[in-house]
Amino acid sequence: MTYIICEPCIGTMDRGCVDVCPVDCIYEGEDMLYIHPEECIDCGACEPECPVNAIYPEEDVPDEWKEFIKKNYEYFEGGVERQVARGKGG
């Protein structure tokens, strides 16, 4: 299991979730952030920190955003160059 970031993050990207993740598994993509499905320990700390409610446990992702589950997993496939988003303004 993992947590998934959905559509509301696009254009928001305030990194509130990054600041509270104990294992630094949230990475910054071009237009939104992504959670590494294997590094996430399902602690749930990020979920209440998101000001736009973009984060859900994988099994609870709303139907209209199911595509973001695939998008999240695909981001980490094929050696995509990842930019770690650690802390605000970093």
Ligand code: SF4
């Ligand atoms: S659930 Fe916990 S480990 Fe997973 S991304 Fe959120 S804060 Fe990080």
Ligand code: SF4
């Ligand atoms: S807290 Fe929410 S909106 Fe902000 S970067 Fe994280 S997922 Fe995106």
